[in-house]
Amino acid sequence: MSLQHFSTKDRILHAAEELFAQQGFASTSLRQVTSRADVNIAAVNYHFGSKDNLVNEVFRRRMDEMSAQRLEALKAATRNAPGQLEPVLAAFVEPALAMAQDRHGGGAFIRVIARAYAESNEGLRKFLSEQYGHVLREFAKAIDACVPGLGKEELYRRLDFLSGALTYAMADFGLIKRPSGVSDSQHRQRAAAALIRFAAAGFKADAS
Incomplete structure (x- = not known):
């Protein structure tokens, strides 16, 4: 579908996401965004105010929905399978x-996430921490209830490891590519199941 079918704000977000994925944050100018979105610079200023806010909103429109799905799945996991680690990890991984x-x-947004890891953008990191840090804390609390005794530092270290492995799996950088005859959905489900098993073993490993 052409960008012209979307609202002005959505066209700007689509264009920014694609350009950030291709070029990174620092190398993308607002004029490039407005050119691709076919809007004028005043539209960017009206909807976002600044380039930094535009970067934040590119993340917000994806992360808000994913975070809500994660928390809803986590709530169901702790209600339906209390004390079981794998459903908690599934709530984190599958959305x-x-x-x-x-x-x-x-796919473009995954490349934007990779750019965020590669570029040192303190403003973006602060925004993500303020907006979505509570999601990680909820998962940390649920994981701690399943594998008590790790200690806060070790628990968060292993959660960092899971987040890194998940980002890698999301980007599909790995050696295991989708076999012919296997749908994208089946490939994703297999990857999720394998990552959940791997992460569960990691969280359950002796902290000593």
Whole structure:
């Protein structure tokens, strides 16, 4: 679908996401964004105010939905399978992999996430921490209830490891590519199941 079918704000977000994925944040100018979105600079200033806010909103429009899905799945996991680690990990992993497979820009957003890891953008990191840090804290609390005794530092270290492995899986950088005859959905489900098993073993490993 052409960008012209979207609202001005959505066209700007689509264009920014694609350019950030291709070039990174620092190398992308607002004029490049406005050119691709076919809008004028006043439209960017009206909707976002600044380039930094535009970067934040590119993340917000994806992360808000994914975070809500994660928390809803976590709530169901702790209610239906109390004390079981794998359902908690599934609540963290599966919404992220589903978002990565979204045909409406999911792949571009994964590359934007990779750019965020590669570029030192303190403003973006602060924004993500303030907006979504509570999601990680909820998962940390649920994981701690399943594998008590790790200690806060070790628990968060292992959660960092899971987040890194998940980002890698979302980008589909790995050696295991989708075999012919296997749908994207089946490939994602297999990857999720394997990552959950791997992460569960990691969290359950002796902290000593």
